[in-house]
Amino acid sequence: MNSNTKNIKKLIIDQSLQLDCGKKIEGFSLAYETYGNLNKKKNNAILVFHALTGDQFAANINPITKKDGWWTFAVGPGRAIDTNKYFVICANVLGGCMGSFGPTEINPDTNKMYGTTFPVITIKDIVKAQKFLLDHLGIKKLLAVAGGSMGGMQVLQFVSLYPNMAHSAIPIACSASHSAQNIALNELGRQAIMADPNWKRDDATPDKGLAVARMAAHITYLSKQGLQEKFGRKLQDKGSLKFSFDADFQIESYLRYQGSAFVDRFDANSYLYITRAMDYFDLEKQFNGNLSCAFENTKSKFCVISFSSDWLYPTSENKEIVIALNACGANVGFVEINSDKGHDSFLLNLPEFLKTLGEFISSTYNEVNNEKRI
Amino acid sequence: MKKEFKVIAQIIQNNKRVLDVGCGDGTLMEYLKKNQKNDVRGLEPKKDLVQQCISKGLSVIEGNAEKELIQFPEKSFDYVVLSQTLQAFIYPKEVLNQLLRIGKQTIVSIPNFGYWKVRLHLLFKGTMPVTTNLPNEWYNTPNLHMCTIQDFVNFCNNKNIKIDKSMCLTNEKISEITNKNMKYKNIFSQLGIFLIE
DSSP: OOOOOTTSOEEEEEEEEEOTTSOEEEEEEEEEEEESOOOTTOOOEEEEEOOTTOOSOOSSBOTTTOSBOTTTTTEETTSSEETTTOEEEEEOOTTOSSSSSSTTSEETTTTEEOGGGSOOOOHHHHHHHHHHHHHHHTOSSEEEEEEETHHHHHHHHHHHHOTTSEEEEEEESOOSBOOHHHHHHHHHHHHHHHTSTTTTOSSOOOHHHHHHHHHHHHHHHSOHHHHHHHTTTOBSSOSSOOSSSSOOBHHHHHHHHHHHHHHTTOOHHHHHHHHHHHHHOBHHHHTTTOHHHHTTTOOOEEEEEEETTOSSSOHHHHHHHHHHHHHTTOEEEEEEEOOSSGGGGGGSOOHHHHHHHHHHHHHHHHHHHHHHHO | OOHHHHHHHHHSOTTOEEEEETOTTSHHHHHHHHHHOOEEEEEESOHHHHHHHHHTTOEEEEOOHHHHGGGSOTTOEEEEEEESOGGGSSSHHHHHHHHHHHEEEEEEEEEBTTOHHHHHIIIIIOSOOOOSSSOSOTTTOSOSSOBOHHHHHHHHHHTTOOEEEEEEEETTEEEEOOTTTHHHHHHHOSEEEEEEO
């Protein structure tokens, strides 16, 4: 990883945060970005949560990677989350590597990076850290909290922790408790990193291991049909098989590229910590096996969205959330969007998805403003 | 909004919780929410209609009533509405039981197969009836279990389902069904609307 994160927006949080692991942190930084303007009533703020490998740069061009932000299809002027209308906040998660307190930070006691001495963090810790940011910005109630994948988990944790802080909640392509399959896939990635001889060394980074982790994970973000249609058995810049282990097939070359591009912008230890946080996420267990209790006091209006070809966070797992919400009488809508793009669908330009997302938020915005008038 | 929905809306008291099963594009839900301050939810199997509802700010869940109703707690709604869909389920009796479990009261409307045009169609043409209310051919109709107003009333009586209100609709005209006019209404009504519990 060779990102320079010095010039990005950061909030230094003076208060202490008690982590789930038992440790306490204070004076820690949270890097964030905002888009659009907060209105006078302060009722147009939307907190967007990023997924495993995302960061605070949801929209526009990411100033560090110089590439499009991870949710540019959804966030921006005239987009579903319209920055002409709403004030969008996105923070780099605790444990991340884009300026927030994470394993790449220098430990003042040792003058070395925290690395694997960084405390294990949870989705709850990640969400609590972002609450400090909202307090700092003076936002008492959000118009919406939204996010896909791990971002969706944060949505669920947020409404559970702060039942009266968001008018609406949009958990997308996620689950209320990480499945065995997903833990297994995360473990595969972690083991790839840990198997790299450069892991835990001061003078090198486990780039190979991280790249393999990314390659494996990337496959899980797509669908069989999507892969087949895009790549099939097409060969990479060659007319015939080379009888070697070079990247003969386009899909191999594509994955190798995904892996190598990823190590430039991501830290291997952050990857370990954040995947761990996802694995530990079990909202049902937080409420003694009854997921409904997590939403018992919620005032938020929910819109749960899943994608038909997502096998990482399948519709059935998203529906568990809907069922729990219905069981406690919460206000919930649910739709499965048809897509052959797999889990990654939530990051892509899918008109049906973006229309539903945008119009749901816009209808909430109208309701909130009409309420105020009465 | 069609007359049937107006009749249903009139039955529903203001400020109550309503579940619209098979809510379509949410026309009835929107009316109830805006005009009667009802707290409304919907269930609809068609994706595009669910998306339309969500876009309008209506809380609608995509799903099939035969599978999804189980998740709603007992008596969690003041009214459950099922408009002209009962006959399309594979297991209408089970669906009806679920509706009665979830709602304190249930409003069910059924296209009346005893309507005179339907009877004459079969009698004289000798083919399966196709009318304004039943526009499909035998091979593509979603309706698996057609019944008459009389059938439905008999069913309720047999199953000890209390009928609080029975109305019927003919050419946009609404009237009450009583024991006395039952035979007549079963011939001359296109639609039966029942409030049951």
